[in-house]
Amino acid sequence: MVDSGQWTVIMKKILEKLENMDRRIIFIFIALSIAIPLLFPVNLNFSVTQPVQSFYDAIENLPPGSKVLVSCDYDPSSMPELYPMNIAVFYQLFKRGDKIITMQLWATGTLLVERAMNEVLKEFPDKKYGVDYVNLGFKEGREVVMVSMGTSIPRTFPTDYRGNKVETLPIMQGVNTFDDLTLLMNISGGLPGTKEWVLQVQSRFHVKLGSGCTAVSAPEFYPYIQSGQLVGLLGGMKGAAEYEKLLKRPGSAARGMDAQSVSHIVVFLFIFIGNVAFFALKKSKKRLKV
Amino acid sequence: MGTGEILWNGLALFLTLSIFSILYKDNPFYKIAEHLVVGVSAGYFAIILYYNSFIPKVWVPVVHESKFLYILPTILGVLMWTRFSRKWSWVSRYPIAAYMGIGMGVAIPVTMQAYILVPLYATMQPIGFTSMALFNNLLVAAGVLCALVYFFFSKEHTGAFGGVAKVGIWTLMVGFGAGFGLTVMGRVSLLIERFTFMRDYLQKLFGF
Numbered sequence: 001m002v003d004s005g006q007w008t009v010i011m012k013k014i015l016e017k018l019e020n021m022d023r024r025i026i027f028i029f030i031a032l033s034i035a036i037p038l039l040f041p042v043n044l045n046f047s048v049t050q051p052v053q054s055f056y057d058a059i060e061n062l063p064p065g066s067k068v069l070v071s072c073d074y075d076p077s078s079m080p081e082l083y084p085m086n087i088a089v090f091y092q093l094f095k096r097g098d099k100i101i102t103m104q105l106w107a108t109g110t111l112l113v114e115r116a117m118n119e120v121l122k123e124f125p126d127k128k129y130g131v132d133y134v135n136l137g138f139k140e141g142r143e144v145v146m147v148s149m150g151t152s153i154p155r156t157f158p159t160d161y162r163g164n165k166v167e168t169l170p171i172m173q174g175v176n177t178f179d180d181l182t183l184l185m186n187i188s189g190g191l192p193g194t195k196e197w198v199l200q201v202q203s204r205f206h207v208k209l210g211s212g213c214t215a216v217s218a219p220e221f222y223p224y225i226q227s228g229q230l231v232g233l234l235g236g237m238k239g240a241a242e243y244e245k246l247l248k249r250p251g252s253a254a255r256g257m258d259a260q261s262v263s264h265i266v267v268f269l270f271i272f273i274g275n276v277a278f279f280a281l282k283k284s285k286k287r288l289k290v
Numbered sequence: 291m292g293t294g295e296i297l298w299n300g301l302a303l304f305l306t307l308s309i310f311s312i313l314y315k316d317n318p319f320y321k322i323a324e325h326l327v328v329g330v331s332a333g334y335f336a337i338i339l340y341y342n343s344f345i346p347k348v349w350v351p352v353v354h355e356s357k358f359l360y361i362l363p364t365i366l367g368v369l370m371w372t373r374f375s376r377k378w379s380w381v382s383r384y385p386i387a388a389y390m391g392i393g394m395g396v397a398i399p400v401t402m403q404a405y406i407l408v409p410l411y412a413t414m415q416p417i418g419f420t421s422m423a424l425f426n427n428l429l430v431a432a433g434v435l436c437a438l439v440y441f442f443f444s445k446e447h448t449g450a451f452g453g454v455a456k457v458g459i460w461t462l463m464v465g466f467g468a469g470f471g472l473t474v475m476g477r478v479s480l481l482i483e484r485f486t487f488m489r490d491y492l493q494k495l496f497g498f
Contacts, residue, residue, distance in 0.1 A: 027313045034478070034485050080483030081476060107338040140343045143396050199397065203404035215476035219469045226430070227412035229404070236472060237479040256482040263478045 012284055018277040026270055033266040037258035044261050051225050052242040055210050055232025058183065059092050066182035067099045067175060071197065072116075074189030075108040078214050082187050083112060084240040084253035085212035089185055090120040092247055094127060099171050101181070103136040103157065105145060105192045110138045110161065129162075130169040137161030142192040146200040150178055178205045183231075188213040194221055198229050212239065291494045299491050306484050433461040 062068070070089055074082045093100050102117070104110050113135060121127060136157040139145045148156040153175055154166045166172050174180055184207045188194040194211040202209045208231050213221055215236025224230040234243050237260060240253035291299075308323035348364050351357040366385040372378040413434050418424035439451070440458030447455040 024314060030478075030481070031485075034481055035489075038482070038485055038489055080479045107335060107342065138338070138342050140339065140347075144392070147396060199400050199404045203400045203408070215472040215479065216469075218472050219465065223409055223412065227408045229408060236475050237482070238475060252483075252486065256479065256486065259482045259485070260475065260478055263481075264474070267474055267478075 008284070012281070015277045015281050015284075018273055019281060021274075029266050029270070030263055033263040034259040037262045038256075041255070041258050044258050046238070046241065046245070046257055046261075048242045048246055049239075051222065051233040051235070052239050052246070053232075054225065055212070055234055056092070056243060056246045058208065058210050058231040059089075059096065059098075059185075062096070062098060062182050064097050065099065067101060067171070067180065068093055068183045068185060069178075069181045070100055070102045070185045070187070071105060072102060072109055072113045072187045073105045073193045074112070074187055075106050076112065078189035079112060080252075080256075081214050081237045081240065082189055082212060083116060084237070084251045085234050085243065086113065086116040086187050087120055087251060088240065088243050088247055088249070088253075089187070089212065090116060091123070091249060094120060094124045094132070095247075100133040101136065101171065101175065102133070104138040105142060106189065107138050107140070109189075110135075114161070130164065131171055134166075134169055134171050135161040136166065143196050143200045146192070146196060147204070150201065150205050152176055153178075153180075178207045181207070183208050183210065185210045186212070188217065190214070190217065193217070194224075194230070198224055202229050212243075215239075296495065299487075303488055303491055306488065310484075432457075433464075437461045 059068070070086075070093075072082075072086055074086075090100060102113055104113055117133065117135065127133060137160060139157060141148070145156060154172065157166050160166055160169065178184070178201060184197065184201065186194050186197045186209065188197075188211055194209075194213050194217070197209055197211075201207055209229070210232045211221055211224075211230050212234035213236075215238070218233065218235030218239070221230065221233055221235075225233055234240055237253050237256055240251075241257045244251045244254045305323045305326065308319035311317055312320040348360060351360040352364070366388055369381050369385045372381040413431055415427040415431075416424060417428040417431055419428075436454050436458035438458070440447075440455040440462065442455075445451055
């Protein structure tokens, strides 16, 4: 038989072990919480939030054949979150028959954008380069490039990614400044990104701007929706998954949602257990002092 | 899957596992992968910037188009490298000063409008209890005011004033919590992508 005194000592030892748990145990649980749902998906349901719905609607409500600038400012480090958004944005625009003018302010993003475009083009083989879409490529200069585009886009990007003269491309006919574009969509991996587009372009030229960003930077950008500086926001992989759901075209983001949900539950449980152990130990130490 | 794909993706798998191995403890595999990332990134950036910046912005305008004015910013750029010399590092202050001046000139005129006035206007929306939207506006306005009170240090945070400041810090905590939650989500997303890559590779390799 274990008396109450021994029971308290055993509990204290368990709590101490929990409080000083080896972090590698947590890593193993997180790894399992991701690996198992990826191997055995159950397709957990998730709802679409208002910022994502607004993002989708902003494109859906455009006049057909609109010219949309998609600035893809990210690199491979934020690819898991932003690449699915990039594909989904291209897909929605092509599906509606809009024209895509894409550019990059991050040097290492160009190849990713080309890859995303090629992936979407498999579903729209009739789309022609220079007529339905163009990649203006990467331009160094960050905010200066943005401001310069407000004066003249062809002068800021004299040639496209493939070396063609921008002024000669049919899609660029009549496109001189932001006034000639219906919408601006930014896929943002950091700086320069959405914050700079809001500062330099939305506030200066009053362009309609939507953003797809990493989850880390999403809390910073949510206020821009309330203030009307953004027409919609996709925050991280969850935002991308919601957007894919609206498009009825599940991609890598939607497929990752099971793992995302399970791993969050595991993180929550560890935080909960850690706090319970901390407060219980604090209480027992106080009792011992008395 | 072709031989090339097997080898390159196999190397990517090995490097991924090498990076993950730091979670157990520091080891030579992690060090190799870490140094490779740094070296490859630096080399890749150097080449990209050479072709995207030096050639179109310096070489072509100066050599092919005789636009000699472009030499001035080029000189400023070269002066940045004097930072590596103890004797001449003071010279690098000139291009830094020019860079900061341009940065401030581009940012300051619009910062007030974009980051302060417009968000301030968005905070001053109609408030009430009759609809969820009005109640949300009330929460936002109250949260902002309480958080501002917390940062007012000229009066001691006691009594009613202290209570308001406490609500302010709770508001900030909610903000930090949301930030932390989304950061976890972002990091987990990166892990999911790597696991997906490893699963797909092994499935293709062994055909299960």
